[in-house]
Amino acid sequence: MTIPIVVVDDEQVDRYIVRRLVKKAGIDGKVVEFQAGDEFLEVIMDQQRRTEEIGSAPPPMLVLLDINMPRITGFEVLEAIDEGFGDGGSDADCMIILMFSSSNHAEDKQEAFSYGFVKDYIIKPITVPVLQRIVDQYYEEN
Amino acid sequence: MALREEYRVALEACPTPLMLVSKDGEILLSNSRLDDLFGYEEGELLNQSVETLVPQEIRRDHPDLREAFFEVPTSRSMGTGRDLFGARKDGELIPVEIGLDPIESDGVPLVMVSVLDIRERKAGEAKIRHALDAASSAIVMIDDHGKIELVNVQTGKMFGYEPDELIGRPIECLVPERYRRKHSVYRVSYQNARANRSMGVGRDLFGVRKDGTEFPVEIGLTPLDGVGGRQIMATVIDITERKLTEEAIQHKNAELERLNHELSEFAYSASHDLKAPLASMAGILALSHDDLSAGDHEEARANLGRARELAERLAGRIEDMLTLAKTDSLDETWEDVAVCDAVVEVWQLLDIDHASGIAFSTAFNHTDPVRTVAPRLLIILENLLSNAINYRDPKKADPTVCVETSDEGGVFRLAVRDNGIGIAKEYHQRIFQAFKRVSDNNAPGNGLGLALVKKNVLHLGGEIAVESDADGTVFTLTLPRRFEVDRQDAAD
Incomplete structure (x- = not known):
């Protein structure tokens, strides 16, 4: 079972690190990268493109979402997802959203978790054990 | 002379210093209280001229005044509105109040003179006066009709008047023109309510100087119900300085608020904009380590290059932050x-x-x-x-x-x-x-x-x-x- 791992981050190095660590950890994952929040939103709102570019459910996609990005921030992405999927529709189940930031600010965490569907808050740099834990935690049932 | 003996006994029994004086100013009788008051031995004043007890500078004019009294002899106080002094034997002048009562003895017009020693009262008044004048605020007392009855020195200074100039004027002369009508209405309603309170709570109050300039004031009101009517005591504080200080503090507060806001923005920025390249750098260096361990020198070199770029970006950002911070101290x-x-x-x-x-x-x-x-x-x-x-x-x-x-x-x-x-x-x-x-x-x-x-x-x-x-x-x-x-x- 290949896990779709989505990295939404304007920093190319951070996307590259995730890709490398997925490989190093030996996770059966397909890493899909977006360098901007709006590009990610465009794809997930479009059922067909989502299936083509990320993969069809199940398993749900694992989304690592950066906060500080130009144009629209990670929080604004959350807001858009909340509006688009907020009615408890099954679409929300197809994503495991983890914030992915260098910020250890309490305010940032608070804001992130104010969206009920945000499952975790990962502080950069991400490491193999953290990645492993995430995959084990969210995919052990699958 | 028998009558005089009767007078003598009566005078002696009276607690007030008294003497009996003839039309031409001769002291015919004095009681021992009067002798004491002026520092004479008992009977020493008999047949002396009453002018002996009058201060030197008005001694010359006194006989004329005395004669004027005997022209229309009526019971009255001497020298109404003036401060009177008596001259003691040792030369000391003492403040006195003098009552004059005409009497006739065997068809001869005489005057019974009562002398009140008011040294203590004067001392008390002076003490109050000093206290009023020592106050840093202006103190104004007005009567039932809003006329100024008393002011302290500070009132004159604050409003630019000679202190005496204000006595008898309506209190409204210290109120700016545009508030005068309202003020007299407020005053009347206060005079009916009568309670200790500040004037114009929640409003900005102003006083007006003689030259027409205005200044912000704070005013406390106290009703005085006592002898001589229902007065109101107003305490006026010039708050020009305080207002300026308040404004300066508000200005500083706004500035502080802005700086505080900037500081929290700076902290936020530091955790995002400075930490982000550092976190990426740590990640990429860990990967370079892996690459070197695996012998993949080419990948390691590429990753170290990325790390260097990140370091340069971080240095640039720090430089920018300093530029931004320096802007405050230009x-x-x-x-x-x-x-x-x-x-x-x-x-x-x-x-x-x-x-x-x-x-x-x-x-x-x-x-x-x-x-x-x-x-x-x-x-x-x-x-x-x-x-x-x-x-x-x-x-x-x-x-x-x-x-x-x-x-x-x-x-x-x-x-x-x-x-x-x-x-x-x-x-x-x-x-x-x-x-x-x-x-x-x-x-x-x-x-x-x-x-x-x-x-x-x-x-x-x-x-x-x-x-x-x-x-x-x-x-x-x-x-x-x-x-x-x-x-x-x-x-x-």
Whole structure:
């Protein structure tokens, strides 16, 4: 079972690190990268493109979402997802959203978790054990 | 003489110092209390002239006054409204009150003189007077009709009058013209309510000096119900200084609030904008380590190169943050700046590097010079103009930048108009925050320029606004012409 791992981050190095660590950890994952929040939103709102570019459910996609990005921030992405999927529709189940930031600010965490569907808050740099834990935690049932 | 003996006994029994004086001023009888008061032995004053007991400087005039009394002899107090003194044997003058009662003895007109020693009362009055005059606030007592009965020295000083000048005047003469009518209404209602309280709670009160100038005051009111009517005591404090201090504190508070806000923004920025490249660097270095362990030297080299780029970016950001921080401590010298020249000069400096091919025009409709802090204005101009250059629209054949100015209602306005790529409306707030770039990473700039502009504009007391659409962008700077003056006034 290949896990779709989505990295939404304007920093190319951070996307590259995730890709490398997925490989190093030996996770059966397909890493899909977006360098901007709006590009990610465009794809997930479009059922067909989502299936083509990320993969069809199940398993749900694992989304690592950066906060500080130009144009629209990670929080604004959350807001858009909340509006688009907020009615408890099954679409929300197809994503495991983890914030992915260098910020250890309490305010940032608070804001992130104010969206009920945000499952975790990962502080950069991400490491193999953290990645492993995430995959084990969210995919052990699958 | 038998009658006189009767008088003697009666006088002696009376607790008041008394004497019986003839028309020509001879002391016919005095009781021992009077002798004591003036320092004489018992009977020593008999047959002496009454003028002996009158102070030296009016002794000469006294016989005339005495004669006038005997022309129309009536019971009365002597010297109403004047301070009277008696001369003791040892020369000491003592304040006295004197009562005169005409009597007739065997057809001879005499006068019975009662002398009250008022030294203690005078001392008490002086003490109260001193206390009133020692008060730092003005103290004014008014009667039932609002007439001034008593003022202390401070009242005269505060309102610019001689203290005596105010006695008998309506209290409204200390109230600015525009409040006078209302004041008399308030006063009457207070005189009926009568309670200790401050005047005009929640309103700003003013006093007016003799020369017509006004000043802010605080007033406390106390009703006095005692002998001689229903008076009101008002305590007036000149709060000019306090008001100025309050204003200065408010000014400082606003400044502190702004700095505090900036500090929290700085902390936020530090955790995002400074930590982010560092976290990426740590990640990529860990990978380089893996690469070296695995013997993949090429990948390791590439990753170390990425790490170095990140380090350089971080150093740049720190430099930018310092630039931003330094903006707060720029020299605040206000001077007259010829804005027309400054705009052209700034453009020419930018033009040398990268503005070639852009049509630059100006429309100056303001009056030079503009009073401002030159380095701040230059930073603002440089950044607005270089943004207009950097974000030109490559799809448009004729890139233009235009600077327009005007003066309106005490405000200097400068607009930088370009036909560049424009800024979407949702980013108009964010663009003024440090390191918040809205374009993709490959466009030039570091996300600092507009933050610097904003900061400097705030320091000049002005505002910066942006409008943008597909045709381009207009940044409008407005600076109050009087900002320096107002600021100076607040600081003084």
